[in-house]
Amino acid sequence: MSLGEITEELIAKGREAFLNEGIEVLLGFEKSSSGFLKPKAFFSPDSLKTLRWDASASTNLAALLPKYRGKKIGILAPGCVSRSLVILINEGQIVREKLKVIGIPCPGVIDRRKLGPLKNSYFLGSKGGKFLLESDNQILELPLEEYLCDCCLSCRYPSPVIYDYMIQGKSREGATDALEGRVKKINSLSEIERLSYFQDQAEKCIRCYACRQACPMCYCESCFVESSEPRWLTAAPTIPDNLIWLLTRTYHLAGRCVECGACEQACPEGVDLMSLLAWAKQTVSQLFNYTPGLEIGERPALGSFSYDDPDFFWGGGLTEEKKCCT
């Protein structure tokens, strides 16, 4: 599959969504001045000329949905974005009928952090397991696999779970334990070492909330950090307050995070966010045998209960009549 083909196909499907399905806006990507893709909302079929998708598309487009609330929206969706959409539908944030999903079989996206000093080079494109960067008038051909996000490396659902159109192609195969490995590493630390590890992470945080803004699950109109009654934490980016932010965020995303890694890609300071989120995901998965975002209609792990729950619940022994709030 060459790059030109997927671009043409994308634009064709986008046009179709505008003309036949009557979408008002299409959430996609276009090339930024650094060659890496940046998100973009397209408002007409004629504007689609610049629509692109490649291995530098590290934003989860579902995070842009609240901006266009009420509109009929088209969206490019690799596996993780489609799962975010499923959760948003299940949580009542969007209606399936108002969405036109252009599914993309995802070969994975590049981790900005793994690029190191190369992150300011010009991104030329990706092709067949390789990508090209231009740095100081030199063209570098780099293996995609070595620069993929940990999230993409351990992704078990690279193909969209819901879609209206599907772009031809093959998703990445052979999920590794990259994320699990990070959690394992942290679990193997002593309590003191673990505390100091996360204090170091908190020290880096400047509380710009790029992680929150990049996350499709952080759609609250008013975030707990902004609450003054009660005030959970101060606005100052100190280590204790930053820890409250990072940990509470993790708890709010437990059982909802699809591990797209958009938060980590958005963070300008290199805070280790995914270790916390992957830990939360593992915990939910062990306790409830639940993976978020796979099926429309399923109830969230932490937003539902079952009478067969083996754990102590409401003092136990509910009678039939009292089962009113199913």
Place this chain on the structure above:
Amino acid sequence: MLYLKLTRKNFLAALESFSDYQVYAPKRTEDKVRLKEITILELPENLQFERCTHSAKELFLPPEETLFYFKRFSSAQKPLLDETKRLIIGLRPCDARALQVLDSNFLQGGFDDPYYRSRRENSLVLTIACREFEKTCFCDALGLGPDLLNGADAIIYDLGDQVGVLAGNTVLAQRLQAFALETKEVENETQVDRGAVPSREVELLPVKSPEEYFPLIFQDKLWEEIESACLGCGACSYLCPTCYCFDITDVNLGPVGKRIRTYDSCMFNMYTLEASGHNPRPTLKERWRQRFMHKFSYIPYLHGLLGCTGCGRCLEACPSRIDIREVVKYVATFTG
């Protein structure tokens, strides 16, 4: 302005006379370079410093500053002023330029900020001329340059085994004079030996006059287009050397409380939210308008200098890779 030539050794020796100052210089930890306190002896002999990934703003407008402490039933609190004497070395001309922008707001704009003034007046800022352009730099595209003094106390030019120092601060100049090989009274940077100053062919950004931007306030389509990539985080404003918007909150510490000042960003939905619940800037469209107009129209209109220094930190930090240069160009070509 006085221009002095010194050997590196003598320059460092001259700095030692500032022993009552705390010395700050750019220091790398992992992939970040920030201003850290060091001793004069720790200064690199070649006087080369990496460009700070975080701007010098954090020393003048810290991310958190305590304005004063208060107690119940007592009034009239004294401001807690930071009067530490600081020598900050290794900043770049764009950082000095940013301080000029902050000065224009906090010292000259009709409101005098005692906290900022105290930090500013007790600091000596020594910049170094850049030796090359980073990929995200664009000071030259704004008509500024990598070799300008920009109101710093002095700028250091690398001349091989010597250094050239252009000092705008007379006290500093006097102290250096005793160590200098030659000195010369000059009027501007072009009259002095600046060593190998980087230059490149660059297209000037189409920045218009402040008044020309005013009518664009009403062009909703323009701002909608610009904000469509924006996620609404504060990375650009927090790392911007000239973004100075702040928030003031009280922190309850039990029997006492403290009033703190922290950063705010026009990209947040709490920005300019009124107590009634009304926000004159309810969506990113209005917030982007504010961000752009503030830098390129309001600050130039009020204070006569551009609010952007071309440091490129926002380009690097933006999760959506929004390029402010592209925005300036787009605004210039917008016809409605």
